[in-house]
Amino acid sequence: xxxxxxxxxxxxxxxxxxxxxxxxxxxxxxxxxxxxxxxxxxxxxxxxxxxxxxxxxxxxxxxxxxxxxxxxxxxxxxxxxxxxxxxxxxxxxxxxxxxxxxxxxxxxxxxxxxxxxxxxxxxxxxxxxxxxxxxxxxxxxxxxxxxxxxxxxxxxxxxxxxxxxxxxxxxxxxxxxxxxxxxxxxxxxxxxxxxxxxxxxxxxxxxxxxxxxxxxxxxxxxxxxxxxxxxxxxxxxxxxxxxxxxxxxxxxxxxxxxxxxxxxx
Amino acid sequence: xxxxxxxxxxxxxxxxxxxxxxxxxxxxxxxxxxxxxxxxxxxxxxxxxxxxxxxxxxxxxxxxxxxxxxxxxxxxxxxxxxxxxxxxxxxxxxxxxxxxxxxxxxxxxxxxxxxxxxxxxxxxxxxxxxxxxxxxxxxxxxxxxxxxxxxxxxxxx
Numbered sequence: 404x405x406x407x408x409x410x411x412x413x414x415x416x417x418x419x420x421x422x423x424x425x426x427x428x429x430x431x432x433x434x435x436x437x438x439x440x441x442x443x444x445x446x447x448x449x450x451x452x453x454x455x456x457x458x459x460x461x462x463x464x465x466x467x468x469x470x471x472x473x474x475x476x477x478x479x480x481x482x483x484x485x486x487x488x489x490x491x492x493x494x495x496x497x498x499x500x501x502x503x504x505x506x507x508x509x510x511x512x513x514x515x516x517x518x519x520x521x522x523x524x525x526x527x528x529x530x531x532x533x534x535x536x537x538x539x540x541x542x543x544x545x546x547x548x549x550x551x552x553x554x555x556x557x558x559x560x561x562x563x564x565x566x567x568x569x570x571x572x573x574x575x576x577x578x579x580x581x582x583x584x585x586x587x588x589x590x591x592x593x594x595x596x597x598x599x600x601x602x603x604x605x606x607x608x609x610x611x612x613x614x615x616x617x618x619x620x621x622x623x624x625x626x627x628x629x630x631x632x633x634x635x636x637x638x639x640x641x642x643x644x645x646x647x648x649x650x651x652x653x654x655x656x657x658x659x660x661x662x663x664x665x666x667x668x
Numbered sequence: 669x670x671x672x673x674x675x676x677x678x679x680x681x682x683x684x685x686x687x688x689x690x691x692x693x694x695x696x697x698x699x700x701x702x703x704x705x706x707x708x709x710x711x712x713x714x715x716x717x718x719x720x721x722x723x724x725x726x727x728x729x730x731x732x733x734x735x736x737x738x739x740x741x742x743x744x745x746x747x748x749x750x751x752x753x754x755x756x757x758x759x760x761x762x763x764x765x766x767x768x769x770x771x772x773x774x775x776x777x778x779x780x781x782x783x784x785x786x787x788x789x790x791x792x793x794x795x796x797x798x799x800x801x802x803x804x805x806x807x808x809x810x811x812x813x814x815x816x817x818x819x820x821x822x823x824x825x
Contacts, residue, residue: 534726543725543727544725544726544727544728545725545726546723546724546725546726547720547723547726548723558723562717562720562721565720565726565729566717602781603781603782603783603786604779604781604782604783605782605783609783627790628786628787628790631790633727634726634727634730634731635726635727645726645727645730646726649726649730649733649734652730652734653733653734653737656734656737656738656787657737657741659783660738660741660784663783663784664745
């Protein structure tokens, strides 16, 4: 824990000192007071350079700069809303970590978790496309050597590209690559579950957890573990990539594991 | 896009892989990690890497990775305080075996009617759990999960 002295020259700038009294002013107003909204907007607008500065610091990591500015601005708005001026901490000491946290969360949720070079991302994309093509042709998932042969690259490069997938924790890229597939009918597999679950312990605990999953996650899980389909077959059925199915399963299983543990002790 | 490809790298990779595969011998990887959920990523990464280098198809690579994750998470849940998780991989041309073990305070084996077990059974070709009394010091029970993932899934029947 860093003591809230405000001595940190990186996060403190005289440019913003004149705004400090406004926080006190805002804190004194009730939530419904129209002057509060005016102050809030002014504080956000005046501090925008802070958000922009932080967004720039993350701008070489492959996320569009405008997105980062937007996320950082969201962090700034949260900081303005949550800041308590009577705590003896100056606003920037509070806002900078809040904004950074928001940007980091953005990377964690929707982007590459660690910095991945552009070459690897492109490799990832071309491998992803090749997986789709080869799966169609072979009627099963391809192997790394088949991918290497198809793309005319070395197996080491395929390994590298597949490993890059692990750095890419979310499915947002896949989401962008496929059309909005909410229209795909996912419902018909769900009926099988009830009979299958009859043999599973804690089914009364499990059922509501399954019911609460987003439809796509639930469908993937059901098709894999109750429908005995391979990831590649599921990918084709619901119109996403095999890698996407793999990630959805990993995420959903980890989540269910945690929830089941919490629910059953 | 893939212009960075250079031939020496590929040749080196080829020879290394030949050496790695060997004739028919199993190669082993032993891992000892703290029995904490945060360590699961290490075991997952090793499992996926081994399957990848054995040229398993992508479904099998992902299934093995998920199965190892599930098995080790189950064991971590049973492990006593600061005991570790011992995880041994045996890589053969047609299959990868994993045996993971923890020291547990009670002799209870992972339940086989659980959702987690069902997941495990669906992901690999063979899985079983065993328990055995541990040595008198420190006492307790060794709980073990063994699984086998084959290169291509056998057609049932």
